[in-house]
Amino acid sequence: MEKKPLILVTNDDGITAPGIRALIEVMTGIGTVVVVAPDSPQSGMGHAITINSTLEVTAIKVSDGPQKEYQCSGTPADCVKLAINELMGKKPDLCVSGINHGSNASINVIYSGTMSAAIEAGIEGVPAIGFSLLDYDWDADFESLKPYVKTITENALKNKLPKDVVLNVNFPKRPKGEIQGIKICRQAKAHWVEKFDKRKSPMGRDYYWLTGEFINEDRGEDTDEAALEEGYISIVPTQFDLTAHYAIQQLNSWDFEL
Amino acid sequence: MEKKPLILVTNDDGITAPGIRALIEVMTGIGTVVVVAPDSPQSGMGHAITINSTLEVTAIKVSDGPQKEYQCSGTPADCVKLAINELMGKKPDLCVSGINHGSNASINVIYSGTMSAAIEAGIEGVPAIGFSLLDYDWDADFESLKPYVKTITENALKNKLPKDVVLNVNFPKRPKGEIQGIKICRQAKAHWVEKFDKRKSPMGRDYYWLTGEFINEDRGEDTDEAALEEGYISIVPTQFDLTAHYAIQQLNSWDFEL
Numbered sequence: 001m002e003k004k005p006l007i008l009v010t011n012d013d014g015i016t017a018p019g020i021r022a023l024i025e026v027m028t029g030i031g032t033v034v035v036v037a038p039d040s041p042q043s044g045m046g047h048a049i050t051i052n053s054t055l056e057v058t059a060i061k062v063s064d065g066p067q068k069e070y071q072c073s074g075t076p077a078d079c080v081k082l083a084i085n086e087l088m089g090k091k092p093d094l095c096v097s098g099i100n101h102g103s104n105a106s107i108n109v110i111y112s113g114t115m116s117a118a119i120e121a122g123i124e125g126v127p128a129i130g131f132s133l134l135d136y137d138w139d140a141d142f143e144s145l146k147p148y149v150k151t152i153t154e155n156a157l158k159n160k161l162p163k164d165v166v167l168n169v170n171f172p173k174r175p176k177g178e179i180q181g182i183k184i185c186r187q188a189k190a191h192w193v194e195k196f197d198k199r200k201s202p203m204g205r206d207y208y209w210l211t212g213e214f215i216n217e218d219r220g221e222d223t224d225e226a227a228l229e230e231g232y233i234s235i236v237p238t239q240f241d242l243t244a245h246y247a248i249q250q251l252n253s254w255d256f257e258l
Numbered sequence: 259m260e261k262k263p264l265i266l267v268t269n270d271d272g273i274t275a276p277g278i279r280a281l282i283e284v285m286t287g288i289g290t291v292v293v294v295a296p297d298s299p300q301s302g303m304g305h306a307i308t309i310n311s312t313l314e315v316t317a318i319k320v321s322d323g324p325q326k327e328y329q330c331s332g333t334p335a336d337c338v339k340l341a342i343n344e345l346m347g348k349k350p351d352l353c354v355s356g357i358n359h360g361s362n363a364s365i366n367v368i369y370s371g372t373m374s375a376a377i378e379a380g381i382e383g384v385p386a387i388g389f390s391l392l393d394y395d396w397d398a399d400f401e402s403l404k405p406y407v408k409t410i411t412e413n414a415l416k417n418k419l420p421k422d423v424v425l426n427v428n429f430p431k432r433p434k435g436e437i438q439g440i441k442i443c444r445q446a447k448a449h450w451v452e453k454f455d456k457r458k459s460p461m462g463r464d465y466y467w468l469t470g471e472f473i474n475e476d477r478g479e480d481t482d483e484a485a486l487e488e489g490y491i492s493i494v495p496t497q498f499d500l501t502a503h504y505a506i507q508q509l510n511s512w513d514f515e516l
Contacts, residue, residue: 043309044310046307046374047305047369048306048369049302049468050302050468051301051468052301054465055468056463056464056466078468081468082454086452109500110498111306111307116304123365123449148514155513162502162505164502165502182514184506184509187500187501189422194342205314206314207314208313208314208315209313210307210309210313210339237501237509238502239502241444241445242426242494242497242498242500243444243445243497244420244422244496244497245444247423247497248444250420251442253417256413256439256440
């Protein structure tokens, strides 16, 4: 009998979120599961890490099952660092993050705590997948996603991920049975146009809420946004070498005069 | 006479840091400067944005000069969003971030608040440069870097940056006159090996400090780390399309069975 893979599960919505509970259920059917997740929501944390304050970790058990669980006071990237280097005793075979309540497709990957956990694992040499659902509702339907989560995870374990690549998986918001399939995509070129909602406090002090509108100017059919719009699950192979290699030659023509 | 460029200056060490003061001095010699920077240090914030709490902005004046200055309660990415969409009234011609007290070379770009500000500007279509010095000392020598900051900035304004590319500039820690020149580089493949310093609070509660050792396993001569080691200033063209395009074909061979 093959040895069961050791799987680290984390997220950015916090350890009690329904999305991570669904992910844990699938993973306990595949391997030995350790959960290390934030004790409170960490959405929009990007790749933040905690260097100017301390981290607290508590063993807890949020739901039944064979998994070990820890909650951590830090960011998703902190959770992964702590899990791999302190709590698990050895490198896991896989790290999965999510299932996020909300999209991490296209430019959202940059702001995503869910994907920062997956990327952190990738940097540390652990194969990793981030899962997100295009539905911010706390009671979103994660149940019908489980067979897809399972086959994507089993493929990653069996076929091995390309070196220094993690997967950014997004699920469309579709009723059960209406998901069209899975597409491998590139990240759509899109951005948010911010609108700041300016208000006055009871003490007369100005403050702002950040809001915004998502603008996708990329009409490519090979993008994650296009796939999701058509009801497909998108998978973007995602890297952490940010070098724009193609731009090096152009910059070499610059003339730096002092 | 040509119109002076409108330049947004920000950082992650906070608006009073010596590094941003040096950057403001250089920029006021090149264009019209607006400073929007965090009111407290934001190192390690990655690309975090503030969506679950409010933002406060205050007009202040930290040092003499023609620049307008605002401090903001948010992250570096928040500062850029607020500046471009609310405070400046129009898109700046350039955004510069730094000069950071400490390295943002190689994998540090992922955790960097300094670079997240530059990347946020890039996403919003504003040419951007992040500057960092490999010296964490508050009293580091920024003076001798100024001619280099000036020529790099003037080149970016004159030659235009490649589309969707921002610059990650790192300065070696070298005494005046010992900087060897400027090299265009790729991001070195390196990572941090974490060590968690576990302690007990006076109340008997365990907590951790995140510490770590930087490991550069990349011996390539074309990397930022190699250039910096030899005393060169490194410039890495940096992108925010994280797609590993070369991996798409390999993933298309996976068999997703439900």
